[in-house]
Amino acid sequence: MATTAPPIPRVELAYAPTPLLKLERLSAELGVELWVKRDDLTGLLETGNKIRKLEFLIGEALAQNANTLITCGTLQSNCCRCVAAVCARLGLRAVLALKGGRPAEYDGNLLLDRLLGADIKYCTDAEWEKIDETMQDLAARERAAGRVPYVIPESGATVVGALGYLACGQELAQQVRHGAPEFDTIAITNFSGGSQAGLLMAKQLTNLRADIVGIPIAWEAARVRAYVGEVIDRARSRYGFAVRPPAEVRLLDGYQGAGRAAVRRDELDTMLKLARLEGIVLDPVYTAKAFSGLLDTIRRDPRALGHRVCFVHTGGVFSVFPYRAALGRLVDGDGDGLVEF
Ligand SMILES: Cc1ncc(COP(=O)(O)O)c(C=O)c1O
Structure with a gap:
């Protein structure tokens, strides 16, 4: 026992x-x-700071056999960039729901997100208003494609x-x-x-x-x-x-x-x-x-x-x-x- x-x-x-x-x-x-x-x-x-949070969030995700991490933030979100980096490092898929439209040029964290291969969903104001639902919709889409998603709220909070x-x-x-x-x-x-x-x-x-x-x-x-x-x-x-x-x-x-x-x-x-x-x-x-x-x-x-x-x-x-x-x-x-x- x-x-x-x-x-x-x-x-x-x-x-x-x-x-x-x-x-x-x-x-x-x-x-x-x-x-x-x-x-x-x-x-x-x-x-x-996000990588320290991700040690435990990804620990839980892997314990649940997840192979896709979904999270959200601003276009320059540090947390999203960190998720993108760690997903590439561990062979996971990253899906990022970002607040705002696709800019004419990628820069800063967003440029890194794209370099690291993250999939980006640009959210309208209405989608951002109900971001939890928006991320659940993204999770459903991942499940339908045969993947196992794990959702991380903004800032790994x-x-x-x-x-x-x-x-x-x-x-x-x-x-x-x-x-x-x-x-x-x-x-x-x-x-x-x-x-x-x-x-x-x-x-x-x-x-x-x-x-x-x-x-x-x-x-x-x-x-x-x-x-x-x-x-x-x-x-x-x-x-x-x-x-x-x-x-x-x-x-x-x-x-x-x-x-x-x-x-x-x-x-x-x-x-x-x-x-x-x-x-x-x-x-x-x-x-x-x-x-x-x-x-x-x-x-x-x-x-x-x-x-x-x-x-x-x-x-x-x-x-x-x-x-x-x-x-x-x-x-x-x-x-x-x-x-x-
Ligand atoms: C650089 C930086 N410092 C501090 C914070 C705040 O972290 P917390 O949400 O744990 O208060 C964040 C995240 O939003 C951040 O990106």
């Missing part, structure tokens, strides 16, 4: 552990030790996906055990909040002492908090983990701006600053907004997040290229205003 739970299916895909680097010049400027966990180095085509950041938090705890410094705060970019939920679970299950703080770049704080709580509750009931939603899910709120629809000049300035001061490139859609929020918080109150802060860089570098026009003006010193995507 089995006495222990079966292992959770996982396929190791990320190049991990990812490095922890101190930002020497920025730390000196801020008067706070600022570090980065380089989850933008989880792979080349697999750069970013499921309890299974969040396990990727539980694993990342365990990795961080292990890095600390092996001599990395203890952080007062670990800050991460939020879209859904699934990655933050994973780190919060790791904090409860390991000796990680740091406060886990999310920086929402699109959803309102209440929605992110509700999602984080829901994921942790589901992880407890599904896997029996000794975890519970924290009394307060800490967020740096108010930095969403126009969400994923546009980037502000000051956010692009942050990108430029980090690139030139430390040789690290943020992405204009997610991490530039979040890192701007982090710097703003520290500048307003250098003690707000403690003395030693670690920002988890969740990747996204390929979306630099589609925004070449605005970025190009900025590097030449004559950009201004809001850049719409």
